[in-house]
Amino acid sequence: MTAEKVPADEASGIAAAAEVPDRAAKATKVPDRAAKAADSRAAVEDDPHWLPLHRDSLKVTALLTAGGAFSAGVPTVIGVASATSWTIALAWVLPATALLTAAVTAFDALRLRVTRYRMTEGRLEMNSGLLFKRHRSFALERIRSVDLSAHPLLRAFGLVNVKVGTGETGSGSGSSTEQSLVLDPVGRAEGERLRAELLRRSTVNDGTTNEQRLTTWKTSWVRYGPLSFGTPLLAAALVGGIFQLSDWFGRGGLPVEIVADLVDRYGPWRVFGIGVVAFVVAGAIGSLAVQAEAYWNHRLDREPGGTLRVQRGLLVARSLSLEEQRIRGIEIVEPIGIRSASAARLDVIAIGLKTDEPGSDLSTLVPAAPRDVILAAAAAVRGPLGSAELVGHPRTARTRRLRWAGVVALVIATVVALAHLLWSMPTFWSSVIVIVAALLAIGAGWLAVDAYAALGHALEGKHLVARQGSVRRSTVYLDRAGIIGWRISQSVFQRRLGLMTLDATTAAGRGHYAVIDADAHTILDFADAAVPGLLAPFLERLPEPTAQVSAGVDSPSPR
Amino acid sequence: MTVTGTRLRPPRHRFDPRCVGWWRTQLALLTTPVVVPLAVLGVLIEPARTWLLLPAAVVATIGLAATIALPVWWHRVHRWEITDDAVYTLTGYFWQTWRIAPMSRIQTVDTTRGPVQRAFGLSTVVVTTASAAGAVKLEGLDAEMATTLAEELTRLTGTTPGDAT
Numbered sequence: 256m257t258a259e260k261v262p263a264d265e266a267s268g269i270a271a272a273a274e275v276p277d278r279a280a281k282a283t284k285v286p287d288r289a290a291k292a293a294d295s296r297a298a299v300e301d302d303p304h305w306l307p308l309h310r311d312s313l314k315v316t317a318l319l320t321a322g323g324a325f326s327a328g329v330p331t332v333i334g335v336a337s338a339t340s341w342t343i344a345l346a347w348v349l350p351a352t353a354l355l356t357a358a359v360t361a362f363d364a365l366r367l368r369v370t371r372y373r374m375t376e377g378r379l380e381m382n383s384g385l386l387f388k389r390h391r392s393f394a395l396e397r398i399r400s401v402d403l404s405a406h407p408l409l410r411a412f413g414l415v416n417v418k419v420g421t422g423e424t425g426s427g428s429g430s431s432t433e434q435s436l437v438l439d440p441v442g443r444a445e446g447e448r449l450r451a452e453l454l455r456r457s458t459v460n461d462g463t464t465n466e467q468r469l470t471t472w473k474t475s476w477v478r479y480g481p482l483s484f485g486t487p488l489l490a491a492a493l494v495g496g497i498f499q500l501s502d503w504f505g506r507g508g509l510p511v512e513i514v515a516d517l518v519d520r521y522g523p524w525r526v527f528g529i530g531v532v533a534f535v536v537a538g539a540i541g542s543l544a545v546q547a548e549a550y551w552n553h554r555l556d557r558e559p560g561g562t563l564r565v566q567r568g569l570l571v572a573r574s575l576s577l578e579e580q581r582i583r584g585i586e587i588v589e590p591i592g593i594r595s596a597s598a599a600r601l602d603v604i605a606i607g608l609k610t611d612e613p614g615s616d617l618s619t620l621v622p623a624a625p626r627d628v629i630l631a632a633a634a635a636v637r638g639p640l641g642s643a644e645l646v647g648h649p650r651t652a653r654t655r656r657l658r659w660a661g662v663v664a665l666v667i668a669t670v671v672a673l674a675h676l677l678w679s680m681p682t683f684w685s686s687v688i689v690i691v692a693a694l695l696a697i698g699a700g701w702l703a704v705d706a707y708a709a710l711g712h713a714l715e716g717k718h719l720v721a722r723q724g725s726v727r728r729s730t731v732y733l734d735r736a737g738i739i740g741w742r743i744s745q746s747v748f749q750r751r752l753g754l755m756t757l758d759a760t761t762a763a764g765r766g767h768y769a770v771i772d773a774d775a776h777t778i779l780d781f782a783d784a785a786v787p788g789l790l791a792p793f794l795e796r797l798p799e800p801t802a803q804v805s806a807g808v809d810s811p812s813p814r
Numbered sequence: 815m816t817v818t819g820t821r822l823r824p825p826r827h828r829f830d831p832r833c834v835g836w837w838r839t840q841l842a843l844l845t846t847p848v849v850v851p852l853a854v855l856g857v858l859i860e861p862a863r864t865w866l867l868l869p870a871a872v873v874a875t876i877g878l879a880a881t882i883a884l885p886v887w888w889h890r891v892h893r894w895e896i897t898d899d900a901v902y903t904l905t906g907y908f909w910q911t912w913r914i915a916p917m918s919r920i921q922t923v924d925t926t927r928g929p930v931q932r933a934f935g936l937s938t939v940v941v942t943t944a945s946a947a948g949a950v951k952l953e954g955l956d957a958e959m960a961t962t963l964a965e966e967l968t969r970l971t972g973t974t975p976g977d978a979t
Binding site for chain 1: 819820821822823825895897899900902907908909910911912913914915916919943944945946947948950
């Protein structure tokens with residue numbers, strides 16, 4: 256069935272399964288229902304308003320499957336051939352590849368046959384599913400984002416995938432899969448038409464008619480790529496890849512032998528140094544490539560009618576349109592690496608944008624770029640941000656962070672000491688471990704101080720501003736009108752230090768944004784000022800230091 | 815501790831006194847499946863008796879102490895209040911959390927009753943907003959009162975226009 260083959264349709268297949276018993280029951284009760292359904296399907300297929308997906312999808316699917324089967328087949332062929340002979344290996348793998356490709360393509364043909372969509376007055380509808388029929392209907396006014404993307408093969412055939420998202424972030428089972436509708440694929444021109452039509456209704460509420468360019472990509476921005484956390488990860492992946500490759504050829508231990516050989520010849524320190532340099536260089540090249548692929552030719556535009564549009568990508572062309580009405584704020588993110596180069600990134604806090612999935616970069620409005628560019632873009636999206644200094648947090652917040660650093664240093668010291676007691680270590684490894692441990696402990700202390708320096712909050716115009724973090728410093732500008740509740744917390748440790756964490760809940764982005772470790776008393780006044788009236792009935796102000804803490808459960812407060 | 819500035823007053827109401835019994839049952843149900851198998855095995859398997867009965871005794875002691883003391887304490891600490899404008903709760907002692915959800919932003923009001931809860935005549939009212947982090951739970955209200963409250967909340971939130979985001 257289609258659900259197993261096409262990832263985009265998987266969710267719909269599963270969700271539709273729940274409806275099936277009901278339908279099956281109806282079908283058995285009323286035999287001619289099935290005939291009617293067949294008629295209506297024929298009608299749907301002939302109806303000029305019901306549009307099919309693009310036929311060229313078959314070619315793309317066939318090529319992709321063949322490619323995937325081929326790349327999986329190579330190690331298999333090598334493996335089988337080393338045990339038997341090349342002829343036998345090919346005789347097994349080639350027909351399997353052909354069969355797989357044919358089967359997957361046939362399934363795709365069926366999927367294309369049964370999938371139809373149409374846009375009527377006020378609704379976008381889609382019929383899909385081979386065994387589990389599914390009809391979905393989206394109210395146009397509920398559509399919050401339209402996301403076009405095309406990997407190189409789709410581009411070669413002039414196709415795009417269209418993902419239509421609604422603002423629903425509701426809880427409950429399966430809600431996350433219910434929110435988006437994917438047309439995989441349609442022609443590029445059709446995709447652009449859909450994008451324009453689906454978000455067009457908002458043209459009425461805005462006088463602007465011209466497209467406005469907010470930021471334009473500069474090639475030099477890729478230089479921030481290697482400063483990301485991806486660099487060590489990519490380098491590690493490369494090392495893993497080398498081991499995997501040598502394992503395929505039945506020589507899994509080869510890299511270790513080579514290194515041992517080099518150590519014998521040049522001494523451990525030189526090899527270690529060169530290894531570190533090679534690791535960093537490989538990671539830097541990898542992350543440079545990743546950054547370039549993801550953000551090449553990035554553009555942020557404001558389109559007529561209050562829609563933001565992000566276009567980017569070198570191989571996979573991506574386009575995200577976002578209704579500005581659904582934006583509840585922005586986040587200026589400065590991870591430690593790009594912050595050291597005075598750069599930052601601009602994320603958007605919007606309703607209906609899935610940002611909590613790992614690795615999701617959908618919420619990125621502007622990638623790593625010089626701070627000035629980011630601030631200008633932020634102001635262009637949200638209006639003037641104000642330049643008032645943020646209110647710092649009490650010194651005790653620093654005490655708290657230094658204590659954490661102390662605990663980390665203690666744990667590291669204990670581990671190192673235990674390791675030395677339990678195993679006898681060569682001098683080389685012993686020195687490496689001690690040096691790394693010392694660097695980690697110093698790093699923890701520095702992070703504590705830096706994290707304290709980052710803490711701050713303020714009210715600037717329509718925004719609540721909150722800054723925190725050292726490894727990932729982030730300054731959130733949250734729309735005060737978008738705050739839909741408070742979650743205030745205080746641990747027993749915070750209570751002793753006079754600190755409190757104020758969490759503003761919102762329908763957008765991560766769902767809540769916090770001001771952490773602020774002064775336990777002034778932060779409440781701050782919250783009260785940020786959303787007037789909400790907190791006030793639950794506050795009591797005690798002006799005199801001698802005031803008795805006696806507000807019991809049943810004694811009404813003065814307010 | 816000197817209090818000189820603004821602070822949050824605790825919500826007005828405690829939860830239903832029957833909660834103590836409900837929480838005790840829950841804790842007992844949590845402890846029993848650990849203690850009983852250990853004890854039974856300890857009686858049956860002679861060579862390992864010490865190593866089975868000892869943990870059983872430790873778990874049973876901790877469980878019993880928790881079952882007796884914790885619910886009373888929770889009943890004192892957890893508070894709730896509903897005004898015309900907001901739902902307000904306070905939970906926890908070592909990690910205190912105050913939650914405030916304005917009436918105008920409430921999306922759904924659910925009432926749930928677990929099997930044990932039902933035996934004690936209690937209900938839970940869950941008030942959700944459009945934020946995944948914004949739900950406010952009132953666990954352990956008198957069942958009839960919970961129904962009335964939920965109806966009242968639904969009526970109040972129904973009058974607010976907009977999609978509460």
